[in-house]
Amino acid sequence: MSELETAPRQGDEGAPDVWIEFEPDVLEALQGVRAGDRLVILTWLDRADRDVLTVHPRGDTARPRTGVFATRSHHRPNPIGLHPVQVLEIEGPRVKVSSLEALDGTPILDVKPLLEGEITDR
Amino acid sequence: MSELETAPRQGDEGAPDVWIEFEPDVLEALQGVRAGDRLVILTWLDRADRDVLTVHPRGDTARPRTGVFATRSHHRPNPIGLHPVQVLEIEGPRVKVSSLEALDGTPILDVKPLLEGEITDR
Numbered sequence: 001m002s003e004l005e006t007a008p009r010q011g012d013e014g015a016p017d018v019w020i021e022f023e024p025d026v027l028e029a030l031q032g033v034r035a036g037d038r039l040v041i042l043t044w045l046d047r048a049d050r051d052v053l054t055v056h057p058r059g060d061t062a063r064p065r066t067g068v069f070a071t072r073s074h075h076r077p078n079p080i081g082l083h084p085v086q087v088l089e090i091e092g093p094r095v096k097v098s099s100l101e102a103l104d105g106t107p108i109l110d111v112k113p114l115l116e117g118e119i120t121d122r
Numbered sequence: 123m124s125e126l127e128t129a130p131r132q133g134d135e136g137a138p139d140v141w142i143e144f145e146p147d148v149l150e151a152l153q154g155v156r157a158g159d160r161l162v163i164l165t166w167l168d169r170a171d172r173d174v175l176t177v178h179p180r181g182d183t184a185r186p187r188t189g190v191f192a193t194r195s196h197h198r199p200n201p202i203g204l205h206p207v208q209v210l211e212i213e214g215p216r217v218k219v220s221s222l223e224a225l226d227g228t229p230i231l232d233v234k235p236l237l238e239g240e241i242t243d244r
Contacts, residue, residue, distance in 0.1 A: 026175065026199050028176055028189060029175040029176070029189040029190045029191045029198065029199065030191050030192070031176060031187075031188060031189030031192065032188040032189050032191075032192035032193075033191055033192045037192070039191075040204065042164075042200075042202055042204075053148065053150040053151040054150055054151070054153060065153070066153060066154040067150055067151040067152045067153030067154050067155060068151045069148075069151045069152050069154075069161075069233035069234070069235075070152070070153065070154035070155045070159070070235055071234075072234055072235065072237070076151065076232060077148050077151065077232070078164075078231045078232045079232075080164055080202070080231060080232050082162065082164075082204070082234065109200045109202060110191075110198060110199070110200045110201075110202050111191035112191070112193075112194055112204065113191075113192055113193065113194065115194065
């Protein structure tokens with residue numbers, strides 16, 4: 001994947017498994033993360049347009065313009081992506097996770113465990 | 123609330139309803155957000171310690187130190203809070219939401235709708 005346009009929109013539309021690589025200076029923060037864990041990955045959608053305040057939902061111009069806070073558009077003032085994933089494999093500083101719809105090279109901002117019962121599969 | 127220590131830890135432990143105030147320059151992005159909507163509010167936990175990489179989960183020193191990416195500690199390299207809420211009321215630039223465990227004055231980074239079936243009540 002090399003363009004925002006071609007990125008799958010939601011996990012149930014065919015997002016790929018991806019490797020996340022962590023910087024050495026935050027590796028200790030991964031302690032306790034294990035294969036099978038369900039996490040939320042927060043990304044900085046660095047190719048999004050931060051000046052966009054309204055969009056046609058899912059790019060469908062037949063649908064009326066809606067404020068980006070009422071949509072999951074990547075384009076928004078602070079373009080932070082939320083990605084519920086499952087940990088598949090851990091190899092040192094690299095963590096393989098399921099179904100993350102983001103472009104190669106997208107910066108990771110944060111990683112959190114899903115709380116019991118908080119997020120279900122879509 | 124004025125100190126991080128006194129903030130409730132999760133929504134089911136008594137977080138209050140709060141008013142969120144939006145800046146005039148992003149108000150248009152709220153178009154389509156309505157009372158009853160379920161949202162995720164992303165906050166910048168500006169009083170967190172960004173140098174912390176491991177913690178005793180929930181501050182319980184009887185539990186072994188764990189990497190912050192395996193916990194919901196506020197202290198972490200990029201202290202972003204995730205708060206599932208329901209919209210109770212909208213008054214111009216102010217939106218009242220249920221059960222948001224954050225300190226007064228905490229900056230809001232982003233607002234997203236919860237996807238169908240994505241997050242359940244805790």
